[in-house]
Amino acid sequence: MNFTLRVWRQKNAADAGRFEMYEAKDVSPDLSALEMLDLVNDELQRRGVDPIAFDHDCREGICGSCAMMINGFAHGPQPAVAACQLYMRHFKDGETITIEPWRARAFPVIKDLVVDRSAFDRIIEAGGYISVDTGGAPEANSIPVPKRDAEEAMDAAACIGCGACVAACPNASAMLFVAAKISHLAKLPQGQAERARRVLDMVERMDQEGFGHCTNHYECMAACPKSIHVQFIAQLNRDYLRAARTRRPSGCKSD
Amino acid sequence: MVPGLWFLRSSIGKKALMAASGLVLVGFVMAHLAGNLLIYGGPSALNAYAEKLRHVPALLWGARLFLLAAVAVHIATSVQLAIENRRARPQRYRLQRSAETTLAARTMLLSGFLVLAYLVYHLLHFTFRTAHPEFSRATDALGRHDVYAMVVLSFQQPPIAFAYVLGMAAVCFHLNHGIGSAAQTLGLTHERTIRLWALAGRLLSFALFIGYVSIPLAILLGLVG
Numbered sequence: 001m002n003f004t005l006r007v008w009r010q011k012n013a014a015d016a017g018r019f020e021m022y023e024a025k026d027v028s029p030d031l032s033a034l035e036m037l038d039l040v041n042d043e044l045q046r047r048g049v050d051p052i053a054f055d056h057d058c059r060e061g062i063c064g065s066c067a068m069m070i071n072g073f074a075h076g077p078q079p080a081v082a083a084c085q086l087y088m089r090h091f092k093d094g095e096t097i098t099i100e101p102w103r104a105r106a107f108p109v110i111k112d113l114v115v116d117r118s119a120f121d122r123i124i125e126a127g128g129y130i131s132v133d134t135g136g137a138p139e140a141n142s143i144p145v146p147k148r149d150a151e152e153a154m155d156a157a158a159c160i161g162c163g164a165c166v167a168a169c170p171n172a173s174a175m176l177f178v179a180a181k182i183s184h185l186a187k188l189p190q191g192q193a194e195r196a197r198r199v200l201d202m203v204e205r206m207d208q209e210g211f212g213h214c215t216n217h218y219e220c221m222a223a224c225p226k227s228i229h230v231q232f233i234a235q236l237n238r239d240y241l242r243a244a245r246t247r248r249p250s251g252c253k254s255d
Numbered sequence: 256m257v258p259g260l261w262f263l264r265s266s267i268g269k270k271a272l273m274a275a276s277g278l279v280l281v282g283f284v285m286a287h288l289a290g291n292l293l294i295y296g297g298p299s300a301l302n303a304y305a306e307k308l309r310h311v312p313a314l315l316w317g318a319r320l321f322l323l324a325a326v327a328v329h330i331a332t333s334v335q336l337a338i339e340n341r342r343a344r345p346q347r348y349r350l351q352r353s354a355e356t357t358l359a360a361r362t363m364l365l366s367g368f369l370v371l372a373y374l375v376y377h378l379l380h381f382t383f384r385t386a387h388p389e390f391s392r393a394t395d396a397l398g399r400h401d402v403y404a405m406v407v408l409s410f411q412q413p414p415i416a417f418a419y420v421l422g423m424a425a426v427c428f429h430l431n432h433g434i435g436s437a438a439q440t441l442g443l444t445h446e447r448t449i450r451l452w453a454l455a456g457r458l459l460s461f462a463l464f465i466g467y468v469s470i471p472l473a474i475l476l477g478l479v480g
Contacts, residue, residue: 006349019349072352079354098350105343170353170361171340173266203267212343213266213336215363216436217356230439231446238442240267244258252261 001027001088004096005040007052010109017109019098022052029089033076034059034066036088037099053112059084061225064160067167068113069100074164074223082162082225102163104172105210117163119209120177126205127198128181130190149187156184158226168223171212176220178206179232186239196243197250203240204249267440273332274437276325281434281459283322284426288466294479298403302395305402330371337364359431366429373422380409387415406470407480416471423467430460 003024010017024040031039034056041051057065066083070076076086091097099113107115145153159180166174182199185191191198214233221230262268290308293301309315359366376386384391390408393401410416434456438444444452473479 008349069348069351072348072350073354077352100348100350103344103346103348105345168354170356172343173340175266203265207264207266210343211266212340213270214440215336215340215360216432216439217353217360219353219355222354229446231444231449234439234442234444234449236442237267237271237440240265241271241442244262244268248259248261249265252259 001029001091001093003027003036003088003091003094006096006098007112008100008109009052009112010101012111013108027088029087031088032059033068033070033083033086033088053110053114055114056084061085062160064162064225067102067115067117067163069098069102069167071098074102074167075162075225079222080225080227082160082164085225102167104163104166104212106172106174107163107166115163117161119211120161120163120174122209123174123178123202123205124181127194127201128185130185130194132190143189145188153184153187156180156187156228156232159184159224159228160226162225164223164225165220165228166211168219169212169214170217170219171215173214173220174206174209174211175214175233175236176224176228176230178202179230179236180228182239183232183235186235195239196247199236199239199243200247200249201251203236204251208251269332269336270440272328273336274440276329276332277433277437278441279325280322280329281430281437283325284430284463285459288463291470292466294403294406294470295473298395298401301403301406302397302399302401306399326374330367333364333367357432359428360436363429363432366425369425370422370429373418373425376418377422380415381405387412407474410471410474411480413475416475419471420468423464426467427460427464430463431457434459 005022005024006019007022008017009020022040022044024036027036027039034054037052037054044051055065055067057063059066061082061084064082066075068075068083070083070086075081075083076090078086078090101107101109101113102115102117104115106119107117109115157180159177161177163177165176166172169175182202185198186195216230216233218230221228258268263272290304293304353361379386381391384405387409390412391405393404393408395401395404410419435449435453436456438452438456439449470479
């Protein structure tokens with residue numbers, strides 16, 4: 001298969017950036033989108049051109065590194081996959097494919113398709129954990145968890161933090177990410193002690209990072225490679241409104 | 256405990272206020288339709304109802320101020336949220352496609368603005384009675400304000416009826432997304448009920464549209480009046 005690529009090139013955070021056109025020739029339909037980029041990069045390096053920078057790690061859909069907008073969809077037009085699991089057979093031979101970085105104020109572009117997603121890390125630091133002494137793994141059945149709660153917690157915990165929800169959201173909102181992180185702990189007994197503080201602090205951090213606000217388009221759910229459900233956003237809203245009645249975010253000292 | 260000012264600055268706090276004030280206004284739109292439908296009971300039913308509403312001025316003005324406050328909160332929060340949403344993506348995509356959202360969801364700001372514009376005209380027309388005084392100053396045989404005649408005479412004018420239909424279309428298009436969205440924002444939904452809320456919101460907004468628009472249509476067709 002042959003493709004024409006329209007790829008965002010940007011030297012660094014200060015560079016204005018622009019689209020460049022590249023030809024991808026003799027692409028096997030069984031290559032992933034990332035492997036296709038590898039092929040193009042080999043050719044670019046042979047010609048002495050700076051290869052296209054993009055994030056990748058596991059290449060099996062579980063690390064959340066690969067982050068790119070492909071033909072207007074986060075991780076490309078196939079549902080429930082990351083870009084590393086998006087195969088070129090889903091595209092039409094001869095098609096022009098537009099590849100852009102995530103666009104959000106909270107995710108500044110570092111180079112080409114690579115964006116800085118450390119805003120997500122700072123949201124987790126604000127409360128996305130439980131405070132326990134680590135040590136040997138505890139006996140799994142010492143704290144009973146109802147089957148349904150365990151399943152829902154796992155559904156939320158499937159989030160790989162790739163940022164596709166933010167990328168696909170018309171408002172660049174991080175609500176689905178925060179909702180998944182809140183919910184997987186809120187569904188489990190271990191998450192209860194810090195539940196109110198966690199939701200207030202993580203949302204406070206989310207707001208400070210400059211993400212937009214959820215207006216319930218549910219584009220995030222469609223873009224999520226793990227199909228995280230927007231029911232968790234309702235859970236986040238419920239938990240936040242309940243917590244706000246009894247306490248305030250840690251960063252809020254006055255009023 | 257009532258949350259402090261920090262709540263008004265938070266993303267979810269502003270959205271909860273927007274959703275709650277929106278639902279208050281949905282309640283009003285439903286009650287208002289119930290009152291309007293009395294037109295099918297003839298002049299005495301509608302005029303008596305209008306008279307009763309004005310009977311206790313304190314209650315009437317209390318309700319009006321409450322609704323005005325809801326409108327103010329709804330507009331203030333939605334404008335602020337819209338500005339912040341615009342800022343959250345300073346550089347747009349060259350190509351962005353959607354998979355899940357609806358036209359109604361994407362045009363909430365526009366439909367909301369049309370609703371506001373229509374609301375101003377609507378109040379000038381029927382409440383302050385300055386937009387079309389020639390149709391709205393009559394009294395009936397009992398000396399009450401003749402609301403029935405005002406409505407019938409107004410809607411016998413096709414441009415007024417047409418503007419009304421457009422206004423109601425904007426209201427119901429706004430609610431098409433608004434009702435389900437408000438339920439989600441207030442955390443009332445669960446996995447299985449998200450679609451139900453959205454569907455119920457769409458059905459309710461459509462029913463409201465039919466109910467409201469039936470009145471000018473019935474008058475234009477000569478079925479009422």
